[in-house]
Amino acid sequence: MDKYTPLADFVGLGIPEDIANTTGRIPLGEPEEIPELSDVNCPEELRVRIETVMDRYPDKDVKDSLHKSASIPALWAVQRHYGWCTPDGIRQAAAVMRVTPGYLESVASFYDLLRLKPAGTSQVLVCTNISCWMRGGDELLDAFCDASGVDRGEAGHGGGLSPEGDIMVSGFECLGACDLAPMASVNERYFGPLEEADAKTVIDQLREGGEVLPEKSLAARPLPGGEEAPENAKTSGLKGPNQ
Amino acid sequence: MSPETGTTGIVETRVLLRHASDLDLHKIDTYRSYGGYATQEKAYREHEIDWMVDQLEESGLRGRGGAGFPMGKKVSFLPHGDEAKYLCCNADESEPGAFKDRELMQRNPHQLIEGIAISSLAGDIGHAFIFIRGEYDKQADILDEAVAEAYAAGYLGKNILGSGHDLELIVHRGAGAYICGEETALLDALEGKRGNPRLKPPFPAVQGLYGGPTLINNVETLSNVPHVIANGADWFKSLGTEQSPGTKVVSISGCVKRPGNYEVELGLNLLDIIMDLGGGPLEGHQIKAVYPGGSSSPVLAADDLDRPYSFESMAEAGSMLGSGSIIVADDSVSIPHMALRTARFYHHESCGKCTPCREGTNWTVKMLERVVVGEATPMDLDIISSVQKNIIGHCLCVLGDSMAMPVSAMVNKFREEFEEVIASAAISGFPTDDGREAQIDGEEPGPGGTGPKVIERQRLAGREVPAAAQGGHDAQAAQELSEH
Numbered sequence: 221m222d223k224y225t226p227l228a229d230f231v232g233l234g235i236p237e238d239i240a241n242t243t244g245r246i247p248l249g250e251p252e253e254i255p256e257l258s259d260v261n262c263p264e265e266l267r268v269r270i271e272t273v274m275d276r277y278p279d280k281d282v283k284d285s286l287h288k289s290a291s292i293p294a295l296w297a298v299q300r301h302y303g304w305c306t307p308d309g310i311r312q313a314a315a316v317m318r319v320t321p322g323y324l325e326s327v328a329s330f331y332d333l334l335r336l337k338p339a340g341t342s343q344v345l346v347c348t349n350i351s352c353w354m355r356g357g358d359e360l361l362d363a364f365c366d367a368s369g370v371d372r373g374e375a376g377h378g379g380g381l382s383p384e385g386d387i388m389v390s391g392f393e394c395l396g397a398c399d400l401a402p403m404a405s406v407n408e409r410y411f412g413p414l415e416e417a418d419a420k421t422v423i424d425q426l427r428e429g430g431e432v433l434p435e436k437s438l439a440a441r442p443l444p445g446g447e448e449a450p451e452n453a454k455t456s457g458l459k460g461p462n463q
Numbered sequence: 464m465s466p467e468t469g470t471t472g473i474v475e476t477r478v479l480l481r482h483a484s485d486l487d488l489h490k491i492d493t494y495r496s497y498g499g500y501a502t503q504e505k506a507y508r509e510h511e512i513d514w515m516v517d518q519l520e521e522s523g524l525r526g527r528g529g530a531g532f533p534m535g536k537k538v539s540f541l542p543h544g545d546e547a548k549y550l551c552c553n554a555d556e557s558e559p560g561a562f563k564d565r566e567l568m569q570r571n572p573h574q575l576i577e578g579i580a581i582s583s584l585a586g587d588i589g590h591a592f593i594f595i596r597g598e599y600d601k602q603a604d605i606l607d608e609a610v611a612e613a614y615a616a617g618y619l620g621k622n623i624l625g626s627g628h629d630l631e632l633i634v635h636r637g638a639g640a641y642i643c644g645e646e647t648a649l650l651d652a653l654e655g656k657r658g659n660p661r662l663k664p665p666f667p668a669v670q671g672l673y674g675g676p677t678l679i680n681n682v683e684t685l686s687n688v689p690h691v692i693a694n695g696a697d698w699f700k701s702l703g704t705e706q707s708p709g710t711k712v713v714s715i716s717g718c719v720k721r722p723g724n725y726e727v728e729l730g731l732n733l734l735d736i737i738m739d740l741g742g743g744p745l746e747g748h749q750i751k752a753v754y755p756g757g758s759s760s761p762v763l764a765a766d767d768l769d770r771p772y773s774f775e776s777m778a779e780a781g782s783m784l785g786s787g788s789i790i791v792a793d794d795s796v797s798i799p800h801m802a803l804r805t806a807r808f809y810h811h812e813s814c815g816k817c818t819p820c821r822e823g824t825n826w827t828v829k830m831l832e833r834v835v836v837g838e839a840t841p842m843d844l845d846i847i848s849s850v851q852k853n854i855i856g857h858c859l860c861v862l863g864d865s866m867a868m869p870v871s872a873m874v875n876k877f878r879e880e881f882e883e884v885i886a887s888a889a890i891s892g893f894p895t896d897d898g899r900e901a902q903i904d905g906e907e908p909g910p911g912g913t914g915p916k917v918i919e920r921q922r923l924a925g926r927e928v929p930a931a932a933q934g935g936h937d938a939q940a941a942q943e944l945s946e947h
Contacts, residue, residue, distance in 0.1 A: 276633055278590045279654070282547070282673040288655030292638050296597075330657040330814075332639030333597040345598075349559045350758055351716040351790055353804050393641065393808055394559035394758075395598050398716030398790070399723040408600035439601070443566075444723025445475050445740065447484040452476050454702055454728075460693025461574050462481035463498040 252322050255315040262312035266301050270294045270316045290317060291327045295334050304335040332392070339388040340381055342426045344368070345405040348376075348391045351398035355413065360402045363419035364389045387426060400438060410438035472739050473731055476702065478710050479686050480726045483570040489605050491612040494573040500618055502693040503577045506584055507626040515585040515692060522696035523708045524688075527563075528553055528644070528681030529757070529785045531707075531774045534688075540668035541586045541676050548588045549672040551679045552579055553649060554595040554602075557641040559758035559808060560788035563712040564682040566724045568595070568602045571686070572609035576632065578685035580618055581692055583630050586678050590631050593682075594649050597638040606634045641812035645860045646679045647671075648814065659816045660860035681786075683712055703729035707773035711787045715741035718748060718793035727772070729784075734768040737791055748793040752877070756785025758805055759865030761872030762792075781872070798877040799884045802870050803831040809866035820863030823854040827870060839885050844874055 257267075270290065274280065277289035294317055298309035305328045307321075314321040328334040346352075346361040365372045365380075370389040374380025379390030397403045400412025406422055411433050414422075418433060425432045434440065477483070487493040494500070506515060520535030541548060552575065556564040568575060579591050595603045610632055613619045621629050635653060637643050643652045647661035650672050671677025687709060691699050700708045707729040713736060716722045720742030727736060733755060737743065744750050752762045755772070761782040770776050777784045792801060810824035830847050833839040851867035851874075858864070874881060 276631075278547070278549075278631065279673050282675075285673050286654060286656075289653060291655030292652065293636070296636060296638065327655065327657055330640060331597070331637070334638045349808055350754075350801065350804055351560060351722075354717050354792060354796055354801075393811060394557060394561075396556050396562045396565050396596065398560055398562055398714065398788075401716060401722065405598060408598075410601070443480065443484050444721050445477075445725050452474070454698075455476060455478055455481065458478070458481075458690070458694060459498065460502045460689050461494065461497060461499040461577060462478070462571075462690075 252320045254318055254320055255311050257315045260308070260312045260315045262315060263301065266297055266309075266312060267316050269297045270313055273297070274317065288317070288319060288323075291319070291324060292331070292334075295324060295328050299334060303341070304337060304339045335379075338381065338385070339379070340386045342386065342407055343379075343388045343390070343405075344422065344426075345390050345392040345395065346375075347393075347395045347397070347401070347403055347405075349394035349398075351394075352401040352403060355401040356416070357402040359416055360404065360414055360419065361389070361391050363416040364404070364423070367420040367423040387423065397438065399444070400441070406432050411436045412438070473727070473735050475726050475740070476710050476728045477726045478690055478702075479567060479571070479574065479683065479712060480724070483566070488571050489569070489573070489609060491573060491609070491616055494571070499573055499689075500577055500616075502689045503580050503618060504624060506581050506692060507624040507628065510584075510626060512585055512587070515581070518691060518696045519585065519688070522691045522699040523706070524684065524691055524699065525707065525709075525774060526681055527683035527687075527711065527787065529558070529759075529783075531784065534680060534684050537668060537678055537680065538582065538586050540666075541588075541678060542669070543587070547590065547673070547675045548586060549675055549677040550579060550583050550586065550588045550591040551646075551649060551653065551672065551677060552591065552593040552682060552685055553644060553646065553679055554593050554599070554682045555637050555644040555649060556599075556682070556786070557596055557644050557812075558786050558788060559805075560716055560754060560790040561714055561757050561786040562716070563714045563724050563787065565599055565602055567682055567686055567712065568599070569605055572606050573613065574686045574689060575606075575682055576609060576613050576618065578688035579632060580613075580623070580630060581688050582678065582680070582685060584626075584628055588678065589629050591633070592653060592672075593632070593634045594643070594653060595634060595636055596643070597636050600636075603634055603636050610634055640814075641808075642814045642860070642862055645862065648860065649679065650677065657814070659814050660862075662859055704771065704773045704775070706775045707784070711772075711784075713740075713772070714786075714788040715791070716788070717791040718745050718750075718796065719743065719791050720745060730771045730773045730776075733763075733770055733772040733789075736772055737768065737789060741789070741791065744791065744793045748795060750791055751794045751796060752792045752798060752801075752873075754788070754790040754792075754869065755780075756783045757788040758790065758808065759783075759861075759868060760785045761868045762876065764876050797835075797884065798873050798880050799831065799834050802873045803828065803835055805869055805873075806831055806866055809862060813862055817858035817860075817863070819854045819857040823850050823863055824866055826850055827866065831870075834881060834885055837885060837887075841882050841885060843885075844878060844881055847871075848874055 273293040274290040279285040279287055279289045294313045295305055298305050298313050302309045310324050311321045314324050344364055346364055348357040365375050368382045368387045368389050370380040370382050375389045376391045379388050381388050395405050397410050403412025422432055482497050516538050524534045525531040554564050583591055619630055619632050640658050642648045643658040645660050648658040652658040667677040667679055703709050710726050711729050712724050712726045714724050725740045750765045754760050754762050755777055774784045806827045810828045813820050813824045815821045830843055848871050851871035854863040854867040
């Protein structure tokens with residue numbers, strides 16, 4: 221740092237205080253290094269999981285490949301282990317994958333489901349996209365915020381945490397369940413169509429540790445067109461699957 | 464059946480969804496009891512690669528993910544060398560309105576795996592991936608189990624069924640990004656990067672995943688493959704229309720009584736599909752507008768729905784079949800608000816790589832926000848339209864176009880409603896987001912959302928000013944100003 225004139229010398233001389241203008245940019249330091257596995261204290265379980273997934277991708281055999289296919293699964297593993305992509309978790313994954321933590325962070329910041337801040341023990345994603353919005357998705361998000369104490373403004377902009385820190389509620393883009401509109405994804409399972417009163421029930425069930433709305437689960441939903449395939453001359457004599 | 468349609472009611476033609484109500488269909492034994500994997504066994508035993516590619520090409524099976532590109536052509540584009548080739552099943556279904564792949568994977572995952580195995584044999588492909596969106600956690604779990612069953616039964620892995628062909632299949636979970644449904648962004652995500660689209664050409668069939676030739680197809684397309692190979696191209700062509708053969712799983716949602724997935728022959732009447740299968744609009748309401756192919760398709764007005772539901776007919780109507788997702792808006796839905804909701808989605812999902820899309824989606828959202836809070840003038844509608852024109856065709860991928868097409872269709876077809884919203888929001892005292900009074904060039908707003916200067920600008924540009932804007936106390940001033 222010796223080669224740079226300290227900022228204090230300029231103050232009082234009427235010279236602009238912007239360091240970049242007066243002394244040039246201070247280098248950020250050496251390029252980021254790949255952390256050593258021995259320095260990051262990576263939990264055994266996490267390391268094994270990431271190594272297993274790295275081993276499955278064929279890019280390990282591809283010449284000139286970046287060998288990074290396991291980035292997203294590795295970040296998922298970190299998130300499953302810590303509840304969100306913690307800076308330490310990212311360093312650990314980076315050490316296992318032999319990439320820089322900055323690289324993994326750049327990937328994590330691109331994807332909505334990889335969380336870079338604490339997200340509680342339960343996550344509620346409420347769809348507010350076109351079909352759900354038409355059927356009351358915004359009001360459903362309001363109801364979830366009321367029931368959980370999450371700030372509505374935060375919920376509408378990337379998700380907010382309840383005052384207790386246990387539940388995250390977030391408005392979300394289309395979750396691919398417009399037939400359930402308005403719907404929500406609670407701990408990665410789909411429920412709908414929900415009424416505003418269901419929000420309180422869901423939050424209570426999450427806090428009591430009970431099963432969430434079994435009767436409104438996507439898994440319990442039949443095909444809308446009925447059980448039996450209608451008789452049809454063009455499909456009756458079919459070979460192959462589903463004959 | 465609804466009295467308005469005057470038809471006798473239409474029925475589903477279930478091929479892909481046949482037996483889908485059997486809740487055990489996702490297990491390999493149940494799937495096999497319905498004849499599953501018999502086609503793969505035959506294909507791997509007989510090894511008639513050229514015949515299979517011919518059948519796929521001749522069947523005219525078009526991609527079901529949105530673009531409608533013939534699947535057989537894609538297979539035939541793959542080079543015949545010894546290099547490593549890849550297959551990616553695009554299960555990153557993120558288009559608002561689309562939820563058919565979720566149904567197909569949840570109910571019948573083995574049909575997809577069989578389709579992938581047969582396509583891999585036809586394309587001499589050794590590594591396959593199912594790129595499933597991260598939100599579909601349940602469906603990914605089902606696929607994981609099904610893939611493990613298929614490995615155990617010898618339908619995947621080394622030397623499958625003694626044919627000498629190897630195939631490794633990996634279920635890869637995305638992490639929440641609409642753009643990864645774009646094929647080259649999907650490849651980047653699969654290579655472990657941020658999901659940014661690539662410049663084409665080279666197309667993935669030549670240079671795709673890890674630089675190797677790559678076949679990318681949608682879940683529904685690949686699920687069709689076992690049926691085409693088992694029953695032949697002629698049978699497939701007997702379904703649907705000449706240019707859109709086969710069946711299509713359509714996802715109906717929005718303001719209808721029975722939203723859900725229905726499998727129909729292509730070419731049925733769109734209005735009948737909405738009225739008979741979807742149950743028609745909700746009680747006491749009427750259809751106002753319909754997205755015929757997901758949120759990226761230009762909307763059709765209610766009087767424009769009486770036409771066949773096929774790739775070619777939707778293109779004729781100035782829209783597209785896309786992913787086959789029909790979103791119905793009824794008369795309770797405000798079109799400007801719907802346009803804003805649509806634009807916000809694409810703004811959120813734009814990856815930011817290309818300027819027209821990154822900036823265009825941003826400004827479209829800002830302008831539409833001005834419209835719905837009453838700070839816009841009718842001139843802004845023309846600016847919105849021109850922004851959309853400058854997005855279309857100017858980016859690496861079609862995400863920006865996907866916003867531009869429906870938004871410009873809404874502004875063009877429902878312009879009066881936009882003008883009404885502008886005028887009425889303005890008359891009622893400029894209700895803005897934060898309650899402030901809007902000003903234009905520091906001038907107090909007149910009724911109708913416009914002060915004299917704005918009205919003057921409108922007149923100079925030769926545009927009609929809505930009646931509501933002219934009737935206020937500033938009309939006199941505006942008149943005086945325009946006379947100078």
